[in-house]
Amino acid sequence: MDKQKLEHYRNLLETRRRTLLESVARSEEDGRAAQEVDSAQDVADRASNSYQKEFLFARSNNDRQFVRLVEHALSHIAEGTYGECEQCGSEINERRLEAVPWAQYCLACQERLDRGELEQRPQQD
Numbered sequence: 746m747d748k749q750k751l752e753h754y755r756n757l758l759e760t761r762r763r764t765l766l767e768s769v770a771r772s773e774e775d776g777r778a779a780q781e782v783d784s785a786q787d788v789a790d791r792a793s794n795s796y797q798k799e800f801l802f803a804r805s806n807n808d809r810q811f812v813r814l815v816e817h818a819l820s821h822i823a824e825g826t827y828g829e830c831e832q833c834g835s836e837i838n839e840r841r842l843e844a845v846p847w848a849q850y851c852l853a854c855q856e857r858l859d860r861g862e863l864e865q866r867p868q869q870d
């Protein structure tokens with residue numbers, strides 16, 4: 746992949762990482778705020794509040810996993826292996842990368858993964 750394209754994907758990934766980290770920070774803040782009002786509430790309020798906390802927690806967990814994926818892709822850019830399928834080693838289609846710049850697998854491997862025909866490899870980093 747040429748330098749200009751790599752730079753393009755790096756920008757996409759870094760922008761995404763920034764947005765995600767902001768969202769994680771916001772969820773944590775909301776979670777803390779929810780914690781603080783906890784003690785001043787009656788039982789029903791507390792129940793809905795704890796539901797909200799769980800929701801926020803799940804959201805920040807998802808975001809965190811997503812951040813890992815994005816950082817994983819960024820490390821591949823640094824190593825010069827970006828755009829290669831981690832399963833079969835072939836080049837990932839550029840239209841796919843454009844839509845999903847953190848893609849780890851080519852479409853064929855992703856489809857096999859989704860069907861449960863392949864084992865997802867554990868991430869190394």
Ligand SMILES: [Zn+2]
Pocket residue numbers: 830831832833834835850851852853854855
């Ligand atoms: Zn593949």
